Amino acid sequence: MSLLGVRGLTRDFDGLRAVDGVDLDIGEGEVRALIGPNGAGKTTLVGMIAGRISPTAGRVTFDGRDITHMPAHRRMRLGMAYTFQITSxxxxxxxxxxxxxxxxxxxxxxxxxxxxxxxxxxxxxxxxxxxxxxxxxxxxxxxxxxxxxxxxxPRLLILDEPTQGLAEGEIAGFGRLVRDLAGETTILLIEHNMDVVMALAGRITVMDAGRVLAEGTPGEIHASRAVQAAYLGNGNDAAAR
Incomplete structure (x- = not known):
């Protein structure tokens, strides 16, 4: 059963479409990674899921409840927690x-x-x-x-670039923490460090230009030619770490 459901989620900013009709389902207890190049729309999508950005179109459900227009503080009471890309x-x-x-x-x-x-x-x-x-x-x-x-x-813990600024030993500790938390909560991980993503995520959603480009297991994503061309290929995987 999906804990989080997103259907047709779209956001426009002054004529620019940052997120374009995204569908996403995250199951209870899952560790899902959300990846993509800079400007792919990841943070905007997560902002709409967390209630910090209003969608132009589309719907968000949490545990079967429509929360599309629910403010962020009420989503927190339902069991969402969101760590920011920039510390707060x-x-x-x-x-x-x-x-x-x-x-x-x-x-x-x-x-x-x-x-x-x-x-x-x-x-x-x-x-x-x-x-x-x-x-x-x-x-x-x-x-x-x-x-x-x-x-x-929280029932859903959203981690936006959690390993940014961490030393190698701290990243290893973070990995152990996520594995430990996976038995307690659902995790949505927005992360550029591909070693972390491949090691921790059960499934990976790849965004590019505001849309979902691919979705699958770490092995499927690593083998995807479309993902390699947009994100993992041409040395981009090393640069994104």
Missing amino acids: VFAGLSVVENVALAARRRARGAAVGSAVAAALDRVGLADRGAGMAGDLAYGHQRLLEIAMGIVQR
Whole structure:
């Protein structure tokens, strides 16, 4: 059964069609990767799924419910969490305070503290809780934002470029985290690092010029000539990492 369904989703900006009639189904418990060259429409599509961008046309359903015109905060209450392509942590608050703010959407009282501690431990920031979020390196801010997502115990976790700014060891840790989370939540992963995509995703959706170019398993996508021409070929796979 599909947890997330998208039908004919379209978005125009001043006469430019950024997303053009996209259909997408993501099943409960799936790890789905969304890839494509810069300007393919990935972030705009995800913005419409999360309720941060209004579609020009089309429909979004979540667990069988039409949420096309539902604001982002109400989608969060239904069980969506979205980490941004650019970090959105509160720089003037501590690491613990950032995660606690997110935790309070789901937990109350003493449960907040235990949920925060568990989330920070899972992303490898347990020893940095007292520090200011603004003092973290960029890669650690990315991990903090992931902690803010998972502490909400979402049914759908949308991760937009989560490995950007992470060191190799941190990327390996991120991979372990996603494998661990896969048993708890559905994950939509927007990612340029193809090693990460191929290792973690059960299925991959490829966008190009606002449309879905291809969809399939990592092996099918790797073998697709259309995908190679648009994205993976001519050295683009190395450049996209």
